[in-house]
Amino acid sequence: MLETITRKFRTGCMMLARRRGDAIEFLGSSFIVHRQGYLLTAAHLVGDDRGLVVVPCEPTDEFQPMTSPTVAAMPVSVAARDADRDVALLRIEPDLEIGVPDDFLGSTAATAQGASVIAMGYSFGHHQVHALMAFDAIVTAKIRSRNGTALILYGAAFHEGIRGGPLIHVDDGHVIGIISGRFDPAELFPQSPADERLVNAETTVSYAVAIEYGLALLEQIPGLDERKSSATGLP
Amino acid sequence: MPGRAAARAREGRSAHVSEDQQPMTQETEPARASRLARGLQLDVHPPVFFTSAGIILAFVVLTMFFARGLDEIFASLQSAISFYGGWFLVATLNVVLIFVVSLLLGRFGSIRIGGEGAQPEFSTAAWYAMLFSAGMGIGLLFYGVAEPMFHFSESPVAEPGTVEAARTAMDFTFLHWGLHPWALYALVGLALAFFAFNKGLPLSVRSVFYPLLGERIYGWPGNIIDTMATVATMFGVATSLGLGAQQINAGLDHLVGLPQGAGVQLALIAGITAMATWSVVRGLDAGIKRLSQLNIVVAGALLLFVLLVGPTLFILNALVENIGYYVQQFAWLSTWNETYEGTEWQNGWTVFYWGWWISWSPFVGMFIARISYGRTVREFVKGVLFVPTIVTFLWMTVFGNSALNIEMFGEGGIAAAVEDNLPVSLFVLLERFPLDVVTASLAVLVIMTFFVTSSDSASLVIDIITAGGNLEPPKLQRVFWAVLEGLVAAALLLAGGLVALQTAAVTTGLPFAVVLLGMCVALRKGLDEYRGGQTFTVSSEVYEGIELRTRPTRSLPTFGRRKIWIGAATAEPLPPRKGAGER
Secondary structure, rough: OOOHHHHHHHHOEEEEEEEOOOEEEEEEEEEEEOOOOOHHHHHHHHOOOOOOOEEEEOOOOOOOOOOOOOEEEEEEEEEEEOOOOOOEEEOOOOOOEOOOOOOOOOHHHHHHOOEEEEEEEEEOOHHHHOEEEEEEEEEEEEEOOOOOOEEEEEEEOOOOOOOOOEEEEEEOEEEEEEEEEEOOOOOOOOOOOOOOOOOOOOOOOEEEEEEHHHHHHHHHHHOOOOOOOOOOOOO | OHHHHHHHOOOOOOOOOOHHHHHHHHHHOOOOHHHHHHOOOOOOHHHHHHHHHHHHHHHHHHHHHOOOHHHHHHHHHHHHHHHHHHHHHHHHHHHHHHHHHHHOOOOOOOOOOOOOOOOOOOOHHHHHHHHHHHHHHHHHHHHHHHHHHHHHHHHOOOOOHHHHHHHHHHHHHHHHOOOHHHHHHHHHHHHHHHHHHOOOOOHHHHHHHHHHHHHHHOOOOHHHHHHHHHHHHHHHHHHHHHHHHHHHHHHHHHHHHOOHHHHHHHHHHHHHHHHHHHHHOOOOOHHHHHHHHHHHHHHHHHHHHHHHHHOHHHHHHHHHHHHHHHHHHHHHHHHHHOOHHHHHHHHOHHHHHHHHHHHHHHHHHHHHHHOOOOOHHHHHHHHHHHHHHHHHHHHHHHHHHHHHHHHOOOOOOHHHHHHHOOOHHHHHHOOOOOHHHHHHHHHHHHHHHHHHHHHHHHHHHHHHOOOOOOOOHHHHHHHHHHHHHHHHHHHHHHHHHHHHHHHHHHHHHHHHHHHHHHHHHHHHHHHHHHHHHOOOOOOOOOOOOOEEEEOOOOOOOOOOOOOOOOOOOOOOOOOOOOOOOOO
16 A cells, blocks of 8 residues: 555655756755646745756656766746745646646545655755655644644654655545644744753654645636536436 | 546536537547437437437337237246346346445545545435435335235245245345345446546446546447446336336226226326426426425335334334344345246346346436535445435335235235235235325325436436436437336336336346446446556656756755744634535
């Protein structure tokens, strides 16, 4: 099951980077959410549009070189962002033919504590390791952050490059969150006096913001063609 | 979902047949038929519409023409089909049941019809009520008393008239009205719903075969499948209408002394078909829907009346014991083929029922599909398989065991009356209770209403299939099919009464059984692909990307405190998650 789901999502996961001359500066991860070239990522990775690119991975089960000296990048623009929820919607500029599975967008309502999840992203992209990585975990908790953002905490080690990658519900095969950072309880008490010693909390817990915030950005885009349902009611 | 279907689905055209059809018509239709259809302002898929209508009309004309002497031909046809194909129907029903139960237990249970976030259109209670009303209708009234009594006095496995005969009589009745037919409806309903609402294909039987046939569903293989579904539905429903006409006739005979015979029954069919047609023409769909809800209430009242006025304690005891015996004997009974007895008892019963339910399955399946948007596969199978089965068991026990009680411990006489004239059985039972004029009148009214609503909605289903999946085809077509249903029922009654009706169901059910087996494979494949088999694709043919060098990050950007960790704690609700149909 873990294998099937990883295979389902890996072509949808792309590196996010910024172009500097003839080179790229790695920023994090992103993933396709719509066949018209839309991707989601974490808003804090994206300052402005200038030179933003994404790099798809080669889907293969063969052993891969750890690093590539060059990559084929595609320019993207920021279509919408919600900094309060730390999500950004990107759009691939060139007109590409993109296919998405019929069923891959989930909801956090259908995600319970203890659910099996996979976190995907380019965990070591900052270190020039261009392999897509997958980690399994369970949902540790569902909490709201200080500004009320719904977060899914999951028990997998955090590495910088995975920011912006998808958190996937294994049983349903749906993406349920956008990976945002390492969970640090100290974030809750920013004004703690320096002399007040907090218990050290070096966590191995990560968090993702609920996919609903990302989908809400997608809803704002005018002219998106969605598949219509045949359901029109009873005879 | 590769290729053209995917493109159509993506462009949101799949629900709209006039556009969706073009590839089909360009590839396969005879140009003349198309011109004719346009001339008549019809919206049909010509190969399916004209072939089905041709087959059915030819049947009606030939039957009317050779009416005399056809009963023997029908009898031998039924006997031959049952003799050679009976085992296949028995096997198919079991395969379908096992497949449907596997969906309940397997990993596809959480797939939601209409996609993640799709909301059910009806409350669960309303959904249950609709499921039940869809499946059986007239048959319950026709066979509720008749079948247990018949098996009691002519048991194939026990000494007739004994305790064992009574027990097995109820068991056979439960077999014929229990999990097997509902598994069929669940299969067809789920397959239609999944491929229409999750995959965006037209709401038609051919769509189910997309995983096996691919684009060929738009060509002749799809046309054959839809034609088979149309013809099966037509004869399945006509069988019910024929039974209904016989029973209304028997009821009116009982009430006002109207003689029983083909002439009166033809007049009844004509009259009630005219009512159904009138309701179609006047667009009384909303009224029909209310009428069918009212009908369920009246039927429920009838059930309650017999339960309370009849041998209540005996019925309640029997309900528990019947279910227990059904469960205990399940494997044996559902695979029993008369192999060692060498008899042909099943032909008129089990094999007939299996054929009849199969021929009803496109009709009921389509209805169930349309009311089940937003349910998960697990909810769907649980709801369709178990709830109506339990209600049917209750119905059969109340009517069947009341009759058995009179026969075994009371004054008797019902079995003899049933053997003499099957359609009269319900009225013979009601006669034993007070207010029989009222209850018999209500029963006749319920059968008439079932007749009208079945004819009305069956003509819509046939119309949708023969219009290539258009959910709102022109009314003229529906009138055509409603009239044709009446004509087929009349022709069958004229040609041989009950045997002809049963032959029609078995004859069209048998070939459609092959379609159902294919449907199991196709649905399994479709669900499997949906759950994990598909992946993202990015074509590099159009755009190869800009070749850029890579380098390690020198200094990690400092992200600062992100806004999610700033501000006072609030708990705004999440943005609503919408289903595929609502976006």
